[in-house]
Amino acid sequence: MTQPFSPAVLERLGNAQRVTAFTGAGISAESGVPTFRGTDGIWSKFRPEELANMNAFMRNPELVWEWYAHRKRVIAEVQPNAGHHALVRLEQLVPQFALITQNIDNLHRRAGSVTVYELHGNIERNYCMACGRTMSNEEVLATPGVPHCSSCGGMVRPDVVWFGEMLPEDEWEKSVRAAESSDFFLSIGTSAVVYPAASLPLLARDQGACLVEVNPERTPMTDNVDEFLQGQAGTILPALVRALEGIRAGRD
């Protein structure tokens, strides 16, 4: 099969010292997790911005919890796919690697990625809004409706970043540092419309990184990348990693 990327990209990746991968919902699509702005998924009738925010939650916590309980159950049944596994292998092949994800599905960690920065939280975690006590999905999904804290009775929410909320400072700081210092930056499966996360790829490019986008469709970022690898992450990433292994084998 012809390689879906140019020799120049392979050369840059082969010489890269600090590689950063930045992922969105698209890398989990082949695992069966509906994307946000795609046409799939039974929740496509709601825009994420209408449900993933504090106002919606305070106005109708039952509906927001019904949405999250559904997503928690979907994510509990899925497995990481070839795209997630390729990034685990890439982390082993390069001198320095960081994986910045907007996804809350925990699939990168489940695949075995080590250096993972979760910008928008993790759907497997929940906390009490009154006392901060953390609760597992088993606890919160045991009863239908809005879960309440077993210690203080406060209302419990998923540990994800809603629209209008700040990103976790530590994860954000580390992600900016990784973007600023990388010499090769892969933007994978993201529509690049949610800020401030979407500012990271261009920050990397402006600092001199080779910016490569992996997506079946063009995005608002596509015109600004060094190379657009059009296709599915589950196909392109394993091919890219195999080619890199070939270079490594040729050198050793």
Ligand code: BV8
């Ligand atoms: C903040 C967690 C600051 C919850 C999420 C106006 C202009 C600019 C910005 C704003 C604005 N108004 C408001 C804002 C800020 C806002 C924002 O950016 N809004 C956008 C919508 C305009 N951002 C925020 O509110 C952020 N906080 O700015 O705070 C602040 C706060 C207080 C005081 C001062 C300042 C918080 C944003 C975080 C929101 N939380 N998720 C949950 O999941 O329930 S965001 C949500 O969107 C997910 O995290 C998701 O990851 C993220 C981005 O979506 P994508 O991952 O890109 O997914 P999408 O479906 O869009 O695209 C999938 C892509 O995959 C597609 O391109 C598709 O082609 C591709 N694909 C499909 N199949 C495959 C594939 N690719 C590869 N392989 C395949 N097989």
Ligand code: ZN
């Ligand atoms: Zn509590």
